[in-house]
Amino acid sequence: MEFRLDGIVHINYGKCGIGKINLELKPLGKCSRCKKNEAIINLAYARQRLCKDCFNDFFVNRVRRVVEEFRMFKPGERVAVAVSGGKDSVALLHALKKAFPEQDIYAFYINLGIKYYSDHLEKKVIELAEMVGVPIEIYNLKEKEGYTIDDFLLTKYKNKMCSVCGLIKRNIFTTLAVRVNADTVATGHNLDDTVSTMMSLFFAGDFEGIARLKPVLKPLIKGQPRKIKPLITTPEIEDLYYVALNELPVQECGCPHGEFTPIKGMKKWLDEMEKEQPDIKFRLLSVFRRKFIPLVDRGLGEEGVEEVRACTVCGMPSSSEICSKCRRVMELMEIKERRGEIKMEITFEELERLREKERVVLLDVRDRKEYEVYTLEGAINIPADEIQKRWKELLKYKRTHKVVVFCNAGRSSYAVAVKLRNLGFDAYSLKGGIISHIQP
Amino acid sequence: MEFRLDGIVHINYGKCGIGKINLELKPLGKCSRCKKNEAIINLAYARQRLCKDCFNDFFVNRVRRVVEEFRMFKPGERVAVAVSGGKDSVALLHALKKAFPEQDIYAFYINLGIKYYSDHLEKKVIELAEMVGVPIEIYNLKEKEGYTIDDFLLTKYKNKMCSVCGLIKRNIFTTLAVRVNADTVATGHNLDDTVSTMMSLFFAGDFEGIARLKPVLKPLIKGQPRKIKPLITTPEIEDLYYVALNELPVQECGCPHGEFTPIKGMKKWLDEMEKEQPDIKFRLLSVFRRKFIPLVDRGLGEEGVEEVRACTVCGMPSSSEICSKCRRVMELMEIKERRGEIKMEITFEELERLREKERVVLLDVRDRKEYEVYTLEGAINIPADEIQKRWKELLKYKRTHKVVVFCNAGRSSYAVAVKLRNLGFDAYSLKGGIISHIQP
Known part of the structure; x- marks a missing residue:
């Protein structure tokens, strides 16, 4: 990020895959809130143009309101924030501490052993935790479990890296939360992520999957943390603005395993729709949240929820004896035993x-x-x-x-x-x- | 429509609003079915290229299968087809008679009194009924009820003409069906209409509206006909092909009240998606039909369905004493009394x-x-x-x-x-x- 004298803010952000996001924030006239400073951010859905300070207030207040509205956590509870070093989780940690300065907040980082990526992010996240003033717990996958995400290129999951990686991260974040007695794990899922995933799942007929995208997900096994999404009503682009305007440490290069396509079908389409209907993402979230998910929950109630037990290997929730994460890791370890370390x-x-x-x-x-x-x-x-x-x-x-x-x-x-x-x-x-x- | 020696079929079709659809069907190599004739129609979702004869068979067989799968009517029942003279209902009447030559089929046409439009369509529909060999019942709105659709330009519904018109047509088709003892009323709603309406209703959170878009809708009041959509799995464009290839009488100009925008947001988007995923419309219909609507029906079951009674004016199903159609007509008549006939x-x-x-x-x-x-x-x-x-x-x-x-x-x-x-x-x-x- 870079400020210039002409008032234009230049943002460069390393995306997953190959490529960068380049944004320019130009002066837009007087700020709609303070009526004093130069506005640089246009929030079409809210019909407001905000200056840096008012945008920061707006951003942090929204996080505070969402946490309170959905009762994501109570005073005195320990909140673990899953920080990857990407714009969303970086913005989340910073804004959450601003919104709840007295809260017992903890940062989690998993070093996934992704070459030219994970070590870079680890430095950024340590820097961020220090800046925000929260303790950080780092989990090194290679040291703790003997493999890296890169190793999955050896397996049949080589073209589903994001899915395997997500599975492993969710599992480890829950394990870590149990270990440090955190009451809840907060993740940086933003409005765009949530709505586009909901739509994709809808198209695939996976209604139960949509119901799992609630703002607050109660634990499936007692004693485990609840999962919360304080940025569920925050548009993706605003996470980037927030990180850039506050000069927060953030990833400067993208994950090498990221998807080829820069923006996938559903997100691209939502962005198109947004040009005509600026509040479309908010409206869709509201339809899913207020009408659709309650309907699915009632429907599931009748059919009976899938039985959940503790994985016999890691103890995390699973629908079978061994959970999906542990099964995939076992497959990987077997291949590594046979073929040796991955050579890239x-x-x-x-x-x-x-x-x-x-x-x-x-x-x-x-x-x-x-x-x-x-x-x-x-x-x-x-x-x-x-x-x-x-x-x-x-x-x-x-x-x-x-x-x-x-x-x-x-x-x-x-x-x-x-x-x-x-x-x-x-x-x-x-x-x-x-x-x-x-x-x- | 026009055939040329080079094998290219040119189709001109008057759309609603102002404008025409121009299509060219070009030779595509050997037909995937008969392996003999020149294919002219590419069905990407089915990975088939068909010649005229095989396309006609395919089209009629699909109508037959849909009627049978959803038990739309039984042998011996009287089926009234609501024919407007547009491509969908024209294709429906023709294909339904081809698929069920022994069925007691009846054509209904409502002359809505739309200037430069309704009389033109009436001629086409009479010609079609004769060609297909079914009796036709014509209902002239001006003669029977003393007003035309054009008259609604005098009312506050002047920018919601399609909605008022639909309300009136649904009401009259049901009334006519009761009068001629028809067991069912068939309408020409195609796949594109159905899926795009479902999506729009989903976005608006109107789940009950989606449930009313079932292929077969049972009557709300005993003794009234069920409503069926035999073209619910037929892509819109194929209705046009069918009409053109069989040289059926069809509207040559569009309704003057038609929307300005040639294709509306949701349809345009579905067409875009279809380019990448040729079966997207079928998949969406299936998700709505098999998973979503049953869920809504179960949900409504718990809450209790809205009470339905007979309108005290026309006897058709209504949620209040006087149905929406009769209320709108009463408003119109009052204005006409005050202001005289509409002068356009x-x-x-x-x-x-x-x-x-x-x-x-x-x-x-x-x-x-x-x-x-x-x-x-x-x-x-x-x-x-x-x-x-x-x-x-x-x-x-x-x-x-x-x-x-x-x-x-x-x-x-x-x-x-x-x-x-x-x-x-x-x-x-x-x-x-x-x-x-x-x-x-």
Whole structure:
């Protein structure tokens, strides 16, 4: 983020997958609230244009109101905030402490062992917790459980990474909450996430799934924390504004396992609808929350809720003897036992040996111009930000070649190699990038 | 419709409001079913490309299957088909008779007294009934009840014409069905209509409204017909194909009261989604029908269904003493008593007298070129097909002027004048058009 003298705020935010969000906040005239400062944020649904200070008040007040309206927690209770380092959870931790300065708030961070990502986030989250003034509990997946999220590229879940990762995080956050005696776990799900997931589940006929997206979810097993979503009425973009305007520490690069498509179908459609009906997301949330979910709950009441028991491995709620998380981890551990550690990166020397005995295609993911100036012999070029459109050009190599991806320093190429693994390619990233070759 | 030697079928269909649908069916290779004839219709959701004959079979078989699956009627029952002369009801009558040649089928047509529209449709529907070989019952609203749909432009419903018209038609179709002892009334609601209405009602939180969109609706009062939708799984576009390929008599111009916007929000969005997921409309219908409506019905069961009684005026189902239709008609009759008949058209002589004593703006809705060659003195030009985009240019005259619309012969100008009345203008159409002035 960057302020300029002309009053324009520039926001750069690393999205999941490859790419960045670039936003500019321009002066919009007098603030609708204080009538004094220059407004920079237009809230079309509320017909208000706010200055920085009034927006911050508005944001924090909304969090306070939501917590109170849904009785998310009481004074004296311990609230654990699941912080990933992304804009939503960063905004949540900061705003929650502002709204409830006396509350016993705790930050949780799980280091998922995602290369070029998790360690970066850990630093940001530690910095944030210090700034906000709350204790932080860090859980290192590799140290505590012996595997990383990256390892799942070895399994059949390689193209469902977000789903596996979500499962593991939910499980661990609950475990941690029980351990530190937290009464509730707060997550950063925003309005856009919630409504688009509800719509997708509706289309799939998964009504029970929608009912689980309530603002407050009571524990399925006694003694476990309730789960709350204090940002459920906060539009996604406002989390970004809040983080940027308050200069909070936040992720600067996206998760390499993130989806290819920048915004998925349902979210894109809701954004389109919003242009014509600025309050559509709020209205939909209200229909689901006030009318639909009560109807589903009554319907389920008649049919009888699915039986829940404690997983015999981890003790978390499960519909079978062993919960989904533990089953997936067991599958992974078995594969790791057989195939050894996952190898995503190779050095230049390894690449040279590999080319002698196997068919290798070299993929340069730097810009066209850089490629034209200098590249590795025989390399083809698809710039990283074009991969999502053009990866099909590689299909002809899928069954016959190993794909070795390289960029300047080895970060973008790692993300692209991960993507290609998601898609079923036998892909590797050149460690240290082309620089490691030129300047050995 | 028009066939050409190159195998391309050209379809022109008058839409409601102003405008036409233009479609071209091009040769697509061998038919997926008969493997013999040239396919011209691509059914992406079914992964089939069909020739004319196979498409007709497919269309009629689907109607037969839907009727049987939902037990819409039994052999020996009398089925009244509500025919408007639009593509859906025309396709329905024809396909239903093809699917059930032995069934006692009856066509109903209501002449709604819509100028430049209803008489045209009546001819088409009579022609169709003769072609299909079924008796037809025609109900002339003006003759039987003393008013027309156009008259509602005098009332506060002038911008909700489609809603009032639907109310009146539903009421009369039921009355007619009772009179001729029909067991069921079939309407032409297609897949697109049904799913987009369901979605809109969902967004509005009107779940009970969705439950009324079942394929078969049992009568609320004993002795009345059940209502069925045999085209509920037929995509809208296929009704048009069916009508065109079988050269059925169908409306050639749209209803002047039709909406401005060519395709409304929800339908447009579903069409967009369909490009990525060709079966989305079918899936949504299935979610609503199999999961959602049963849930709503169970929910309503607990709360108790709204009490239904017979309207004391017309005897049709109503939630109050007098039904909505009769209440609206009473309002209209009172206004007509006070203000006399509605006057939408004026002659050239009347226009001249009017201009002497009142402020009049003349609106030429012919093409730009025609306007430039010759027009009436002082006239401004907005071509009829641009009115929906540009009507706001007239806002400055709304409170101060009468708007007199003219075209060549008086038909387009009538539709535009109706639109302007819907929007609250004091608008008239020049009877006979500019030709009546040049060639008196």
